[in-house]
Structure formats: C-alpha cells, structure tokens
Amino acid sequence: xxxxxxxxxxxxxxxxxxxxxxxxxxxxxxxxxxxxxxxxxxxxxxxxxxxxxxxxxxxxxxxxxxxxxxxxxxxxxxxxxxxxxxxxxxxxxxxxxxxxxxxxxxxxxxxxxxxxxxxxxxxxxxxxxxxxxxxxxxxxxxxxxxxxxxxxxxxxxxxxxxxxxxxxxxxxxxxxxxxxxxxxxxxxxxxxxxxxxxxxxxxxxxxxxxxxxxxxxxxxxxxxxxxxxxxxxxxxxxxxxxxxxxxxxxxxxxxxxxxxxxxxxxxxxxxxxxxxxxxxxxxxxxxxxxxxxxxxxxxxxxxxxxxxxxxxxxxxxxxxxxxxxxxxxxxxxxxxxxxxxxxxxxxxxxxxxxxxxxxxxxxxxxxxxxxxxxxxxxxxxxxxxxxxxxxxxxxxxxxxxxxxxxxxxxxxxxxxxxxxxxxxxxx
Amino acid sequence: xxxxxxxxxxxxxxxxxxxxxxxxxxxxxxxxxxxxxxxx
Numbered sequence: 001x002x003x004x005x006x007x008x009x010x011x012x013x014x015x016x017x018x019x020x021x022x023x024x025x026x027x028x029x030x031x032x033x034x035x036x037x038x039x040x041x042x043x044x045x046x047x048x049x050x051x052x053x054x055x056x057x058x059x060x061x062x063x064x065x066x067x068x069x070x071x072x073x074x075x076x077x078x079x080x081x082x083x084x085x086x087x088x089x090x091x092x093x094x095x096x097x098x099x100x101x102x103x104x105x106x107x108x109x110x111x112x113x114x115x116x117x118x119x120x121x122x123x124x125x126x127x128x129x130x131x132x133x134x135x136x137x138x139x140x141x142x143x144x145x146x147x148x149x150x151x152x153x154x155x156x157x158x159x160x161x162x163x164x165x166x167x168x169x170x171x172x173x174x175x176x177x178x179x180x181x182x183x184x185x186x187x188x189x190x191x192x193x194x195x196x197x198x199x200x201x202x203x204x205x206x207x208x209x210x211x212x213x214x215x216x217x218x219x220x221x222x223x224x225x226x227x228x229x230x231x232x233x234x235x236x237x238x239x240x241x242x243x244x245x246x247x248x249x250x251x252x253x254x255x256x257x258x259x260x261x262x263x264x265x266x267x268x269x270x271x272x273x274x275x276x277x278x279x280x281x282x283x284x285x286x287x288x289x290x291x292x293x294x295x296x297x298x299x300x301x302x303x304x305x306x307x308x309x310x311x312x313x314x315x316x317x318x319x320x321x322x323x324x325x326x327x328x329x330x331x332x333x334x335x336x337x338x339x340x341x342x343x344x345x346x347x348x349x350x351x352x353x354x355x356x357x358x359x360x361x362x363x364x365x366x367x368x369x370x371x372x373x374x375x376x377x378x379x380x381x382x383x384x385x386x387x388x389x390x391x392x393x394x395x396x397x398x399x400x401x402x403x404x405x406x407x408x409x410x411x412x413x414x415x416x417x418x419x420x421x422x423x424x425x426x427x
Numbered sequence: 428x429x430x431x432x433x434x435x436x437x438x439x440x441x442x443x444x445x446x447x448x449x450x451x452x453x454x455x456x457x458x459x460x461x462x463x464x465x466x467x
Contacts, residue, residue: 081438089452092450093454096455096459131447131450177463183461186457190451216451343445
C-alpha cells in the first residue's frame with residue numbers, strides 16, 4: 001500500500017471511529033436523561049443542575065482517570081494553556097443553557113421548548129462551516145447527505161418531542177419561555193466552538209473535559225447561590241440526600257456520553273458529530289417507554305407519531321453516518337488547524353499528529369501514579385457513601401427492558417472504547 | 428527565528444484578538460441577560 005492510500009485508509013478509520021463515538025454518545029446521553037425518572041423528590045431546577053454537575057465532576061475523576069492518568073492530562077493542558085479559557089467558557093455556556101431549559105419548560109412547556117432548543121445541532125453545523133471549514137471542499141453528494149441529515153434529525157427530534165411530552169402546567173409567560181428556549185439552543189450550539197477549537201489544537205478530549213467540568217461547576221454554583229441564596233442552596237442540596245445518588249449516577253453516565261461526544265467532534269467535526277449524539281432522544285424515548293413504562297395508555301395516534309419519529313431519526317443518522325469527511329474536505333480542516341498553530345504558537349507536527357489520532361504525548365508519559373489510584377478511591381468512595389443513603393424510588397420498571405438498557409450501555413462502552421484504544425490509544 | 432517569535436508571543440493578546448473567542452463570549456453574555464430577564 002503506498003503512502004497516499006495508507007493515509008486515506010487511516011482517515012477512513014478515523015471517520016468511522018467518529019461516527020461510532022457519536023452513536024455511542026447518543027446511547028449514554030439518552031440513558032442520562034432517563035435517570036431523571038429516578039428523582040422522585042421535588043427539587044429546585046438550580047439544585048438539580050448543580051447536583052448533576054457535582055456528580056459529573058466527581059465521576060470525571062473515576063473511570064476517565066484510569067485511562068490516561070493525571071500526569072498525562074495536566075501535561076497535555078500545559079501544552080495548550082490558552083484552551084483553559086476555552087474549556088471554562090464552554091462549561092459556563094453549558095451551565096447557563098441548562099438553567100434556561102428549566103425556565104423554558106416552566107413557562108411554555110416541554111412540547112414547545114424542547115424542539116426549539118434542539119435546534120442546537122443546526123447552530124453547531126453553522127459554526128462548523130463558518131469557523132472551522134467543515135464541509136468545505138466536500139462533494140455535492142456528501143454535502144447533501146450531511147446537511148440533509150442534520151435537518152432530518154431536527155425534524156425527528158421535533159416529532160418525538162411533541163409525541164412524547166405533555167405540556168403540563170405552565171406559567172403562560174410565553175415570551176419568557178420562548179426566549180429561554182431560544183437562548184438555550186443558541187448557547188448549547190455555541191458551546192461546540194470551544195470543543196472544536198480544542199481538537200483542532202491537538203488536545204486530548206480527556207483533558208478538555210477536565211477543564212470543562214471546572215467551568216460547569218463554577219457556573220452552576222454561582223448561579224445557584226445568586227438565585228437562591230447561599231444557605232438555601234446548601235440546605236437544598238443536603239435535603240436532596242435520598243436522591244443524590246441517582247442524580248450523581250446521571251452525572252456519571254453523562255460524563256461517559258460527553259466523552260464519546262467529544263471524540264466524535266474530534267474525528268468527524270461538530271457539524272456531523274453533534275446531530276449523531278442527538279440520537280440520545282431516541283434512547284431516552286426507549287428508556288421511558290420500555291423500562292419505565294411511562295407511555296402506557298397512549299393512543300394509536302401518539303404511538304404512530306413516536307414510531308414515525310424514530311424511523312425519521314434513524315434515516316437522518318444513517319445519512320450523517322454515510323457523509324464522512326473525505327480527503328478534499330480534510331485539506332480545509334488542515335487550514336483551520338494551521339490557523340490555530342500560527343495564532344497560539346503550537347508545534348505543527350505535534351498538533352497534526354494528535355489530530356490524526358496519534359498520541360505523541362502518550363509515547364512520553366505512560367502509566368498511572370499512586371495518586372491516580374487515590375483519586376479513584378476517593379471518587380468511587382463518594383458514590384458508595386451516597387449509595388448508602390439512596391432510597392429506591394417507588395417506580396414500576398420492566399426488568400427485561402432494564403437489563404436490555406444496561407446491556408446497550410455496556411456493549412457500546414466496550415465496543416467503542418475498544419475501537420478508540422485500537423485506532424488512537426484514547427488520543 | 429522561531430525562538431524570537433515565541434518570545435514575542437502573548438497568550439492573552441492571542442486570545443483577545445481571536446474573533447472566535449468573542450462569539451461564545453458574546454453569546455454567553457446574551458444568555459446571562461436572558462436568564463436574568465426570564466427569572467424576573
């Protein structure tokens with residue numbers, strides 16, 4: 001195989017990997033939404049968001065620490081210090097967007113709010129094209145499949161949102177609710193600018209997630225204290241004790257989903273990666289319908305709409321999965337990479353190697369240190385303590401579908417984790 | 428040459444003159460204003 005063909009084969013592998021990561025992100029992020037069903041106490045949105053983010057933060061130091069270790073992560077961050085600002089910014093965007101979604105639901109209901117903020121994949125696509133040369137140089141066929149796929153995914157999300165949610169009691173403050181939903185969509189979609197920036201600079205997703213979680217935690221704690229007051233906020237978190245384990249568990253599942261999402265952004269870009277990760281709606285619908293049986297008593301019309309939404313989403317995902325970036329488009333990506341190298345004085349070879357899934361840093365820093373094991377023990381210990389106080393919610397569950405749901409998580413984790421290790425060594 | 432280039436490099440300046448930085452910052456500020464408005 002000559003050099004050019006070998007390179008083409010490598011790029012094809014990376015694109016395939018990116019698609020698999022996007023789909024695995026959908027499986028995990030969908031399961032995270034489902035854990036909301038386990039929170040049976042009435043908790044303030046600010047407290048719920050903050051507790052989830054604290055869970056995310058703790059979980060980030062569990063399994064992911066074992067993949068690369070802290071020495072690797074902090075050396076990687078030190079190589080692109082400017083990305084600390086970007087990571088914290090991305091976390092802040094997530095924190096504000098997440099809080100806005102609660103206001104949107106309160107004021108106009110899920111049916112109106114969810115489809116509006118789900119437009120974030122279109123925002124991500126626009127930023128990908130305008131700022132990072134995504135889809136430039138792509139053949140007409142690829143372009144049609146990618147853009148068509150994104151729009152089909154958004155239509156599917158709207159169908160599923162309308163079919164699976166009820167408006168419930170709203171405050172009727174339509175302008176407030178619409179603004180909150182629009183704001184959430186814009187912020188979520190813009191959050192992917194820092195993601196893409198990090199991966200065009202050669203940073204490892206494990207390192208970027210570390211900074212991101214710091215940005216998240218600062219933002220939600222500040223918002224919680226400002227809106228509820230320090231003591232009320234602290235007391236509310238303590239009162240939530242019996243359900244904190246479930247919220248933290250949701251955070252842990254979110255971390256895995258987000259890591260897959262970040263690897264997808266790295267290897268296929270935000271324009272394709274984000275909509276593929278948005279297949280999470282399909283999985284959260286499956287958890288709600290099959291495991292928690294929340295759709296019992298739904299009419300034929302609703303069930304038909306749900307099935308149509310699922311079919312449309314699968315078509316959209318298939319289109320996106322088949323629209324993988326080719327050599328010509330990659331040349332435009334390289335221009336975006338060189339821009340970062342020039343502006344932030346990055347080592348070109350190191351950056352290009354890292355973007356290509358090689359692990360130049362991993363060759364120098366290997367293995368885990370004793371403190372990595374200590375961090376793992378503390379993180380797992382926090383989960384164990386919370387589990388002791390956890391109360392199992394009085395919720396009917398279908399044991400067969402529960403096992404199937406858990407199996408989908410394990411299979412996607414093992415399969416895509418193995419692919420990541422084989423092709424990139426988690427780079 | 429490259430060493431001289433690196434010596435003159437200011438990370439803060441590189442970030443602040445990057446248009447890609449101001450887009451998320453602008454949208455974050457807009458988001459904070461929206462949050463204040465909808466929570467009133």
